[in-house]
Amino acid sequence: MQIWEKMGFRDNPYDKDSLEVSEQGSNLFIDRDSESKYFQTVLSSASGGLVMVEGDVGVGKTSFINIQQYQSLKKKDDMPYLLPCFETVEICEPIDTFQILLSVLSHCFQALESILKDEIKKDDRLNEISRLIGQSILSSLSWQAGVSIPGGAGGSVGLGSTKTQTVPAGVSAQILINALDNMQKIIREKYGFEGVYVLLNNLNVISDSGIVALFDRMRDIFVKRKNFWWILLARKGIFSMMERESSRASEMFNGEPIVLAPLPWPEIERAIDLRIKYFRTREDAEPPVPIEIVHLLYDISKGEIRYIFKRITDLVINFKSKYPSTGAINYDEALLTLRQLAAERLKEQRSLSKTDWVVLEKMADAGEFRPKDFQWFGLKSAQSLNKYIQKFLELNLLYRFEEGKASIYRCAGDVKLYYQKK
Ligand SMILES: Nc1ncnc2c1ncn2[C@@H]1O[C@H](COP(=O)(O)OP(=O)(O)OP(=O)(O)O)[C@@H](O)[C@H]1O
Ligand SMILES: [Mg+2]
Numbered sequence: 001m002q003i004w005e006k007m008g009f010r011d012n013p014y015d016k017d018s019l020e021v022s023e024q025g026s027n028l029f030i031d032r033d034s035e036s037k038y039f040q041t042v043l044s045s046a047s048g049g050l051v052m053v054e055g056d057v058g059v060g061k062t063s064f065i066n067i068q069q070y071q072s073l074k075k076k077d078d079m080p081y082l083l084p085c086f087e088t089v090e091i092c093e094p095i096d097t098f099q100i101l102l103s104v105l106s107h108c109f110q111a112l113e114s115i116l117k118d119e120i121k122k123d124d125r126l127n128e129i130s131r132l133i134g135q136s137i138l139s140s141l142s143w144q145a146g147v148s149i150p151g152g153a154g155g156s157v158g159l160g161s162t163k164t165q166t167v168p169a170g171v172s173a174q175i176l177i178n179a180l181d182n183m184q185k186i187i188r189e190k191y192g193f194e195g196v197y198v199l200l201n202n203l204n205v206i207s208d209s210g211i212v213a214l215f216d217r218m219r220d221i222f223v224k225r226k227n228f229w230w231i232l233l234a235r236k237g238i239f240s241m242m243e244r245e246s247s248r249a250s251e252m253f254n255g256e257p258i259v260l261a262p263l264p265w266p267e268i269e270r271a272i273d274l275r276i277k278y279f280r281t282r283e284d285a286e287p288p289v290p291i292e293i294v295h296l297l298y299d300i301s302k303g304e305i306r307y308i309f310k311r312i313t314d315l316v317i318n319f320k321s322k323y324p325s326t327g328a329i330n331y332d333e334a335l336l337t338l339r340q341l342a343a344e345r346l347k348e349q350r351s352l353s354k355t356d357w358v359v360l361e362k363m364a365d366a367g368e369f370r371p372k373d374f375q376w377f378g379l380k381s382a383q384s385l386n387k388y389i390q391k392f393l394e395l396n397l398l399y400r401f402e403e404g405k406a407s408i409y410r411c412a413g414d415v416k417l418y419y420q421k422k
Pocket of ligand 2: 018061062063233
């Protein structure tokens with residue numbers, strides 16, 4: 001923090017974390033007007049349901065939904081008054097309905113606790129739910145460790161599909177579903193909320209078949225729970241994949257997916273200007289890096305705002321730790337440091353062979369490409385290019401983007417920085 005204070009800021013103006021459900025978050029949010037309006041229309045069209053928010057990595061999905069939740073909490077623009085979900089529920093494979101339900105219940109409870117504070121302790125019915133969460137966590141941990149709890153029910157529970165799942169001894173998934181329903185009733189009747197937000201995240205890293213399984217197993221929970229808004233945060237193209245693979249699942253959604261594109265360049269400039277003004281402690285505090293550097297990072301990452309913020313933060317910290325008494329960093333110094341940092345990160349990729357590096361450099365030169373472009377890389381078939389693609393994807397050296405039905409690939413920003421010819 002000291003680094004920023006010395007430069008005249010009370011905090012890092014390039015903080016890479018998602019904007020929170022808070023006044024600060026809402027002050028720093030660059031409007032996504034049409035998407036916000038669409039979201040609000042969907043909310044006003046039903047008392048609960050499913051909404052998909054899609055977008056490339058680090059584009060602003062969590063921030064977008066957090067600010068919508070804040071608007072709800074403040075009842076702005078006729079938004080329904082819904083209990084926010086301050087942290088996202090992370091979905092992972094294999095899909096485990098019990099764990100998802102437990103996580104949802106405990107996130108809802110935490111949100112309630114942070115809004116109602118001590119009042120929650122006086123509520124017997126909520127206390128009972130809190131005990132149930134504790135008991136479920138305990139039994140699920142001991143179940144994972146292979147320990148059986150005496151007197152527990154355990155067993156297999158079918159959840160809205162022919163597939164069955166084993167649940168930990170002691171608490172069944174159905175008990176958690178009932179608790180969710182109860183909680184929803186209590187907060188409506190006693191605390192005036194109209195419903196609950198649940199944010200399901202991490203669909204980016206779930207395989208297509210995992211996503212289909214999630215909807216298969218959670219179908220009844222998603223569709224039949226009253227007054228729950230299930231918000232799914234996912235990579236671009238998931239919804240159309242679902243339409244292809246399981247129309248039953250895609251039909252569960254309210255409205256079209258909300259697709260967040262990267263913020264246009266002038267908006268990024270505005271976002272930074274806003275943060276500089278918001279965090280500065282001295283009127284004359286200058287942005288620590290020139291705007292041209294931000295622009296360069298914008299170009300190489302195709303507008304991934306989180307990448308831009310992360311790299312600027314790394315750059316400032318690295319530079320200031322070496323030269324603490326200098327003022328703002330100039331363009332050449334900044335570029336040199338960025339490239340050095342990129343080189344250091346790439347050096348850690350010890351599993352790459354000489355030919356891997358050659359192909360990677362060609363990919364960085366190519367900009368965007370598809371498997372059918374294998375000849376550019378001096379390869380014999382799309383299949384052989386695919387092998388490199390898979391390897392680089394796993395190492396986060398490459399990103400995949402969906403355009404219609406086609407998958408397009410592009411090198412990560414660091415790879416481009418490293419190979420940038422200048
Ligand atoms: N509309 C916006 N206005 C201002 N800053 C934003 C906006 N959207 C995103 N940001 C900033 O961009 C960064 C990334 O945002 P966020 O974490 O919401 O992206 P994400 O799409 O959820 O990422 P991931 O794919 O990892 O889940 C954060 O620093 C956040 O503060
Ligand atoms: Mg996110």
